[in-house]
Amino acid sequence: xxxxxxxxxxxxxxxxxxxxxxxxxxxxxxxxxxxxxxxxxxxxxxxxxxxxxxxxxxxxxxxxxxxxxxxxxxxxxxxxxxxxxxxxxxxxxxxxxxxxxxxxxxxxxxxxxxxxxxxxxxxxxxxxxxxxxxxxxxxxxxxxxxxxxxxxxxxxxxxxxxxxxxxxxxxxxxxxxxxxxxxxxxxxxxxxxxxxxxxxxxxxxxxxxxxxxxxxxxxxxxxxxxxxxxxxxxxxxxxxxxxxxxxxxxxxxxxxxxxxxxxxxxxxxxxxxxxxxxxxxxxxxxxxxxx
Amino acid sequence: xxxxxxxxxxxxxxxxxxxxxxxxxxxxxxxxxxxxxxxxxxxxxxxxxxxxxxxxxxxxxxxxxxxxxxxxxxxxxxxxxxxxxxxxxxxxxxxxxxxxxxxxxxxxxxxxxxxxxxxxxxxxxxxxxxxxxxxxxxxxxxxxxxxxxxxxxxxxxxxxxxxxxxxxxxxxxxxxxxxxxxxxxxxxxxxxxxxxxxxxxxxxxxxxxxxxxxxxxxxxxxxxxxxxxxxxxxxxxxxxxxxxxxxxxxxxxxxxxxxxxxxxxxxxxxxxxxxxxxxxxxxxxxxxxxxxxxxxxxxxxxxxxxxxxxxxxxxxxxxxxxxxxxxxxxxxxxxxxxxxxxxxxxxxxxxxxxxxxxxxxxxxxxxxxxxxxxxxxxxxxxxxxxxxx
Numbered sequence: 001x002x003x004x005x006x007x008x009x010x011x012x013x014x015x016x017x018x019x020x021x022x023x024x025x026x027x028x029x030x031x032x033x034x035x036x037x038x039x040x041x042x043x044x045x046x047x048x049x050x051x052x053x054x055x056x057x058x059x060x061x062x063x064x065x066x067x068x069x070x071x072x073x074x075x076x077x078x079x080x081x082x083x084x085x086x087x088x089x090x091x092x093x094x095x096x097x098x099x100x101x102x103x104x105x106x107x108x109x110x111x112x113x114x115x116x117x118x119x120x121x122x123x124x125x126x127x128x129x130x131x132x133x134x135x136x137x138x139x140x141x142x143x144x145x146x147x148x149x150x151x152x153x154x155x156x157x158x159x160x161x162x163x164x165x166x167x168x169x170x171x172x173x174x175x176x177x178x179x180x181x182x183x184x185x186x187x188x189x190x191x192x193x194x195x196x197x198x199x200x201x202x203x204x205x206x207x208x209x210x211x212x213x214x215x216x217x218x219x220x221x222x223x224x225x226x227x228x229x230x231x232x233x234x235x236x237x238x239x240x241x242x243x244x245x246x247x248x249x250x251x252x253x254x255x256x257x258x259x260x261x262x263x264x265x266x267x268x269x270x271x272x273x274x275x276x277x278x279x280x281x282x283x284x285x286x287x288x289x290x291x
Numbered sequence: 292x293x294x295x296x297x298x299x300x301x302x303x304x305x306x307x308x309x310x311x312x313x314x315x316x317x318x319x320x321x322x323x324x325x326x327x328x329x330x331x332x333x334x335x336x337x338x339x340x341x342x343x344x345x346x347x348x349x350x351x352x353x354x355x356x357x358x359x360x361x362x363x364x365x366x367x368x369x370x371x372x373x374x375x376x377x378x379x380x381x382x383x384x385x386x387x388x389x390x391x392x393x394x395x396x397x398x399x400x401x402x403x404x405x406x407x408x409x410x411x412x413x414x415x416x417x418x419x420x421x422x423x424x425x426x427x428x429x430x431x432x433x434x435x436x437x438x439x440x441x442x443x444x445x446x447x448x449x450x451x452x453x454x455x456x457x458x459x460x461x462x463x464x465x466x467x468x469x470x471x472x473x474x475x476x477x478x479x480x481x482x483x484x485x486x487x488x489x490x491x492x493x494x495x496x497x498x499x500x501x502x503x504x505x506x507x508x509x510x511x512x513x514x515x516x517x518x519x520x521x522x523x524x525x526x527x528x529x530x531x532x533x534x535x536x537x538x539x540x541x542x543x544x545x546x547x548x549x550x551x552x553x554x555x556x557x558x559x560x561x562x563x564x565x566x567x568x569x570x571x572x573x574x575x576x577x578x579x580x581x582x583x584x585x586x587x588x589x590x591x592x593x594x595x596x597x598x599x600x601x602x603x604x605x606x607x608x609x610x611x612x613x614x615x616x617x618x619x620x621x622x623x624x625x626x627x628x629x630x631x632x633x634x635x636x637x638x639x640x641x642x643x644x645x646x647x648x649x650x651x652x653x654x655x656x657x658x659x660x661x662x663x664x665x666x667x668x669x670x671x672x673x674x675x676x677x678x679x680x
Contacts, residue, residue, distance in 0.1 A: 047388065066450060066501050068452070136424050179520075185429055186521050193528045197531050197538075199535055204538040214546075219557060222558070229568045233571040237576075245582060254597065262607050266611060280601075280609070
């Protein structure tokens with residue numbers, strides 16, 4: 001009786017054990033190959049629950065999502081033999097599980113290593129035929145596209161992975177070159193600063209000079225106008241005098257002379273030596289004036 | 292429609308790819324549970340019945356059923372979960388994508404379905420700060436922030452390993468790409484907004500290729516500045532710009548001060564000239580008129596007027612001067628004029644000199660000066676009266 005129970009128990013345990021060994025799940029994020037004594041019998045197992053024969057079949061699972069190969073920054077040489085530190089990454093996913101399994105033994109790290117090496121080589125070639133300028137700004141897209149195109153078929157055929165994208169992240173100059181770039185930038189700024197200051201001086205000088213010129217011109221014009229006006233006055237005055245005095249020039253001469261005498265002898269210190277026989281003293285000696 | 296009828300997934304047996312429905316696939320837990328139940332039954336009925344448990348008394352079978360029902364109930368209850376309004380859940384059944392679940396109370400068979408909740412409305416942010424080359428081979432430091440939401444939870448969960456790290460990579464690449472195609476001046480000044488727009492576009496493009504399920508809502512260039520090694524020089528440029536403005540303004544200020552002043556002076560000069568013109572004309576007219584009037588009267592009685600004018604004038608002259616009458620008839624060769632004395636006398640009179648005065652001299656001088664002043668005033672008064680006529 002207990003013997004029979006034991007047998008049942010062992011049998012059940014065996015069934016459970018075998019059952020658990022024969023059931024497997026491929027997740028949506030995974031890809032898997034089914035092996036039969038090491039031979040691939042189903043290279044692309046769909047996600048879900050599956051059965052296999054224990055000990056006969058073997059399942060290898062790989063991550064089926066988009067994975068990233070992030071390479072280390074490395075110096076690359078451009079067409080001008082200048083070094084650039086380039087850092088890139090690639091996105092890929094397992095496309096051909098059988099190929100992937102055979103090429104890498106299903107080891108992701110190994111696949112990444114191989115892929116990184118190929119990308120590195122390809123990138124080196126692409127950078128080598130371009131100038132710094134082209135790598136940095138002009139042709140990044142083309143560079144990436146060409147690199148991806150040249151690698152796509154190869155990695156698909158050889159590693160069983162689909163290259164989704166290759167991108168450069170960092171493109172930098174080596175440290176010592178950066179230093180000289182900083183120096184150059186400093187020099188450029190200095191140039192710019194001086195230019196600004198000099199331009200300021202130039203404009204200021206111009207403004208001052210224009211102002212000074214304007215002042216001079218204003219003064220000169222004013223002098224001209226003033227002289228004109230004065231001349232006008234003089235002319236009118238002269239004309240007025242002439243018209244008046246021309247009526248009797250002799251009388252003018254007479255009155256003007258008298259006025260001149262008065263003006264000339266205003267000083268107290270003047271001494272006049274007089275002859276008594278002058279017209280003024282006509283009556284001094286003789287009340288009839290000599291007549 | 293599984294989310295409308297909790298537990299409905301359980302009834303989808305016919306549509307199930309395996310065609311086994313719920314009880315078909317022997318899950319490990321379930322199997323163990325059943326085994327335990329069986330074992331319990333065996334031990335329970337071991338002593339009493341010699342035949343099969345089916346044939347024996349109801350007690351052990353009852354226990355088995357109760358345990359099974361309780362177990363099933365517990366298992367069933369464990370399958371309930373709730374999805375917040377902000378969330379969506381990606382459900383995998385036996386590893387295979389089954390459904391993306393909407394908010395509400397949900398049920399999925401535990402152990403069979405794996406539920407991954409993803410917040411799809413929360414705006415997440417990633418920042419990166421890098422130093423990079425510009426188009427003109429300068430180096431700038433740019434700080435970027437990316438705001439994003441998980442737009443497609445299914446892709447986010449299933450398509451990419453570590454999608455957020457992919458976002459970092461893609462953002463880095465896109466930023467460097469865009470900055471690498473922009474000149475330093477633009478990066479540092481008004482080009483920032485455009486850089487944000489371009490990076491966003493590129494970033495989204497990359498993320499779409501990688502099927503990350505991430506939607507970039509905003510890319511903002513928080514800061515872009517020259518590296519610290521050249522910061523001083525950049526600041527100096529700013530200062531230089533200020534200096535330029537300052538010097539210009541100073542010059543302008545000078546111009547603004549000097550030109551109006553000159554205009555004022557010019558006006559003064561012209562006004563003075565006008566005044567002079569008016570003055571000389573008026574003088575001329577006055578003098579001319581005076582002469583004409585005098586002439587008119589003179590013409591009426593020329594002899595007398597002429598005589599009078601002569602005498603008046605000469606009287607004025609003689610009255611003011613020291614006079615020496617010399618009678619030339621007789622001894623003019625004997626005459627001696629003390630001209631030096633006369634000069635000395637006039638000098639004392641006209642200048643105060645530097646000699647010290649005693650009070651008598653001072654009084655005498657004062658008298659002389661007052662007299663002189665009076666005379667001068669009288670003379671000028673009479674002349675002005677004459678001028679006024």
